[in-house]
Amino acid sequence: MEKAAFFSDKIKKIFTFERVFLLIFLVAIILRFWHLDLKLFHHDEAIHSWFSFTLLTKGTWVYDPSYHGPFLYYVTAGMFSLFGASDLVARLLPALFGTMLIPLVYCIHRLGYITKTQTLVVALFLAISPDMVYFSRFLRHDIFMLFFTMLLLVALLYYFERGQLRYVIIAALAAGGALCCKEEMPFILLIFISFFGFAIWRKRISLPPQWKNDLIIGVLIIIGVMVALYSAFGMHPETLIGQNFQINTTGWYQAVDHWVSMSDEQRLGGPFYFYIPLYLLYEVPIFLLAIVGTLQFIATDASLILAGKRLKNWLTTKRFALSTADLAATSLNQLKTAKSGSEKSDLFFQLCIYWMILTMAFYGYVGEKVPWLIIHQLLPMCFVAVYKLNWQKVAFALIGCLFLALMTWHVAFIPADINEPIVQVQNSEDLRTVMGIIDNSSNVVLASQDYWPLPWYYRGDLWDKFTFYGQKEDIATLTAEHPDTIILHDTESYDSIPGYSKQTYKLDYWFSYYDNENRLPDYYFHRDGTMGSINLDLFTLQH
Structure with missing residues (x-):
């Protein structure tokens, strides 16, 4: 027994809270930065990198709501100027911003809103979550916005x-x-403003005497940041004031008009429960624990209300030596004393549940549904999942982390085309072969409306070898200069071109629900089956 106790004490001294947290942080760093250019760029990544490269080399950027805000383009252009333009460099900042979510969890713990155990579990969830890892290795605006959202909350x-x-x-x-x-960040701000405003009104949060002056300073800083970036540091003031001072040409009006029309059009639509299957595919333990946590919070709140009513009835129907008023005051003081240790925690988890439910409702309602939007719902969900954490829930979370780790490895570190909804429209690994053929060609004819990410990978002088047509042309036109390689969309192609051999390759691919809807249980466990794809026909000159 003494040896067992000694061994237990030794383990506790070695694996302190701070050391375990740092270990989790190290895991997060490795998962986000290791082999960061393992997979080819996604379609959108190539476009974002191309715009950033153009900003760096030509100094041109104008706000277009189709491609979201300016922050990504300026910071990525800055990285290109320091380290050169490449897939790896383009993904460095997303990986960094995704990693820095973990220390912000520790900041919340330092304020006393969550316990040490809750802190470790939330940090572990964020560190190894398949969606968090995948979209931290992905050049889109969402991971930047998510980090800023978390930083805003902590501040x-x-x-x-x-x-x-x-x-x-x-x-x-x-x-x-x-x-x-x-463009959806104003909704997230509205969530925070409404919650904290109500908490201030109910005197659950107090403001310092100078809060009005602080608020004015904060608003001016926000405006200054937005004016500088959206106007391209003064190069495009029309983004702010419109052309000829017309409101309907300002950037904010364009943003609202564009994304409302996209939502109504449902270009990438889906049912309101679109994200629920994604949770069941990738985030099962977090999703289930968040459901339990929400139900526990509702049950606890309801029981407190019921207990308060019973106490009131009890006080009004019984006689005591102590007056009813004194007894009520004494009971309330005791209740406040008992609650003081958990009041901050309750307030924080109430915020997280409110935040989680509203973001899930918002993104469920919005017509444009894409997998990377799940991380904005997943962040508060990770906190809700650790509400009233006991040893049973900790054990379930740790076992569930094995599932998370397995899925993270599958979606982020398998150098092959994977039949997963998380990839949306990912450029195929077949393109490595295609680009090898292009590299060995002195002149290439590209006659297809689908060709990204080739402009990114053949940026600058490398594009000089291409003769570009945006659609299918007749054989005489395609072969006029005797190109080494001719590239066509496979649905707008030829059975053969004299003097050329033909091979079909995938340009990009996606999970096809319609090809797998009759085998969903089998798909869930095997993650295989038919994928949708856009294909290219390559005709190579026979020597």
Whole structure:
């Protein structure tokens, strides 16, 4: 027994809270930065990198709501200027911003909103979540916006605790940065404003005496950040004031008009429960624990209300030596004393549940449904999942992490085309063969309306070898210069071209529900089956 106790004490001394947290942080770093260019760019990544490269080389960028806000383009162009333009460099900042979510969890713990165990479990969920890892290795605006959202929350919590201007400045920079990422950020701000506004009104949160001055400073910082970036540092003031001062040509009007029309059109639509199957595919333990946590919170809140009513009835129907008023005051004081240790925690988890439910409802309602939007719902869900954490829930979470780790390895570190909804429209690994053929060609004819990411991979002078047609042309036109390689879309192609051999390759691919709907249980466990794809026919000159 003494040896067992000694061994147990030794383990506790070695695996302290801080050391375990740092270990989780190290895991997050490895999962986000290791072999960061393992997979070819996604279609959107290639476009974002191309715009960033153009911004760097030509100094041109104008806001277009189709491609979201300016933050990504400026910081990626900055990385290209420092380290050169490549897939790896383009993904460095998404990986960094995704990694820095973990230390922000520790900041929330330091304020006393979550326990050590809750902190470790949330950090572990964020570190190895398939969606969090995958979209931290992915050049899109969402991971930047998610980091700024988390930073904003932490800064607000610190401000409510300490009332210092520095936290207002951090919160304002975070809000301004997030608003320069994506057009749905105002909705996230509305969630925070409504929750904290109500909490202040109910006196659950107190503001420092100088809060009005701090608010003015914060708003001015947000406006300054947005004005600088959206106007391209003054190069395009029409984004802010419109052409000829017409409101319907300003950037904010274009953003609302564009994304409302996209939502109504449902170009990439789906049912309101679109994201639920994705949770069941990739985030099962987090999703189930969040459901349990939400039900526990509702049950606890309901039981407190019921207990309060019973206490009131009891006090009004019984006689005591102590007056009813004194007894009620004494009972309330005891209740406040018992609750003081958990009041901050309850407030925080109430926020997370409110945040989670509203984001799930919002993204379920919006007509444009794509897999990367899940991370905005997943962040508060990770916190809700650790509400009232006991040893049974910890055990379930740790076992569930094996599933998360397996799925993360599958979606992020398998160098092959995978039949998974998370990839949306991913460029195929077949393109490596295609680009090998192009590299060995001195002149290439490209006659297809589908050709991205080739402009990115053959940027600059490398594009000089291409003769580009945006559609199918007759054979005489295609072969006029005797190109080494001719590239056509397979649905707008020829059975053969004299003097050329033909081979078909996938350009990009996606999970096809319609090809797998009759075998969903089998698909869930095997993750195989037919995929949708856009294909290219390559005709190579026979020597």
